[in-house]
């Protein structure tokens with residue numbers, strides 16, 4: 256096995272991140288015979304599932320499709336306990352994978368990459384860590400996750416708060432005592448919803464500071480018994496194939512019939528059935544028109560509001576929790592469990608920031624235009640700089656010293672979310688302008704991207720070449736195609752991390768390729784079959 260000892264500084268490839276894609280990338284490149292080192296800022300394996308250990312953290316993809324496919328032995332050995340896994344179980348799974356395939360030893364943990372500079376003379380990347388270590392590698396893979404760099408709201412006085420204060424994605428490893436505490440939560444996206452529904456009955460008093468309510472779907476999460484495991488095992492080959500064929504990489508797909516050609520009664524029944532399924536099938540396994548047709552999306556919006564409203568006791572609270580100024584499916588639709596019932600509790604209060612905006616945070620709590628809310632704990636579930644945040648945190652410089660951050664501050668460009676012109680041998684997973692950035696079941700698209708990168712690197716090495724970089728015209732063509740496809744999407748009408756509006760100054764536009772995962776995979780395959788003519792290989 257290649258040496259990754261602390262003294263070794265030169266590698267064929269460096270993989271940054273020990274999450275779903277980093278672990279797989281390391282395993283695949285090592286299998287391909289490269290001397291690979293993994294670097295991970297956290298002290299353990301898991302990526303998203305290492306960092307996001309907040310109460311209630313759970314996948315919104317079923318465990319049937321939120322897993323690796325590369326090892327039949329692994330598929331048979333690992334038995335998920337629920338249809339949707341909690342953070343602890345997913346983290347345990349990734350640790351199991353790391354141990355089973357002996358990946359842990361090839362990672363250095365607690366290491367933050369601070370810069371990555373491309374040296375044109377040698378075609379190598381020089382990597383510096385925050386501790387001052389210098390490393391080099393021919394290929395650099397940023398497997399740093401699409402949603403990993405947290406953002407905090409810009410509210411005057413935030414740092415002055417004297418109580419406990421957490422961002423959900425930097426949650427402490429130690430248990431937290433909520434007993435009797437007055438807790439405030441900012442953020443009612445997928446994360447905030449999971450937090451709120453999980454701590455409502457544990458805290459003294461909970462105040463939810465809501466800016467935008469979301470459409471949600473109630474999660475159905477049965478435990479999996481031996482019979483369920485057997486059933487799944489029998490279908491693994493079929494599911495593995497299926498996730499590569501569906502529009503968003505899940506086990507379900509859109510109805511082939513045009514929405515408006517299905518009778519209203521049949522549509523209603525279909526929505527009822529999908530809603531009862533308790534998964535994202537209600538959204539990305541329904542009708543494609545939900546993405547592009549206002550009339551269709553309106554029907555989904557009315558349906559979801561009706562269901563959500565029916566669970567709330569107080570009509571005034573219900574009104575505040577109903578999304579009104581955007582359509583269903585134009586932002587990420589969270590799954591929830593008892594979220595609305597939380598607001599039926601006496602100790603939970605909803606503060607609508609549209610009615611009473613926040614003025615400042617003080618040592619004692621949150622001051623809105625109406626009153627001062629004294630708090631012992633503040634939780635920020637306020638999201639991420641999606642697609643680029645973790646990469647931008649590293650000082651990445653390519654040919655001619657060009658800074659990737661400068662480029663992405665102006666425009667989010669890439670060739671298929673895999674590479675950026677001007678940055679040879681720098682690969683990424685979940686990068687901007689790939690389905691994986693937002694519109695795909697992450698493990699499906701991550702695995703496909705890692706395998707494509709493995710093959711591309713293999714190709715470069717096979718040609719005795721030293722570098723691979725997308726041509727400017729290929730990148731421009733992909734960007735134009737991306738803009739054309741995304742221009743049809745209703746998501747552009749709403750504000751969310753999908754379109755970059757959650758980060759000040761971020762270029763606006765859909766972060767993910769919206770032409771569907773199968774079309775993307777087909778294009779990736781075509782690039783490979785065509786001998787990577789979209790790239791300069793030298």
Ligand code: NA7
Nearest residue numbers: 402408441442443444445446447466467587636637638752
């Ligand atoms: P999201 O979906 O970006 O949600 C962030 C939440 O934080 C959202 O409700 C925001 O309100 C809220 N927010 C942000 N800034 C503020 C301020 N200043 N005041 C009040 N509220 C604020 O992040 P998540 O972590 O929930 O989910 C990210 C993805 O992770 C998710 O989609 C899954 O794919 C996994 P806003 O809606 O902007 O009005």
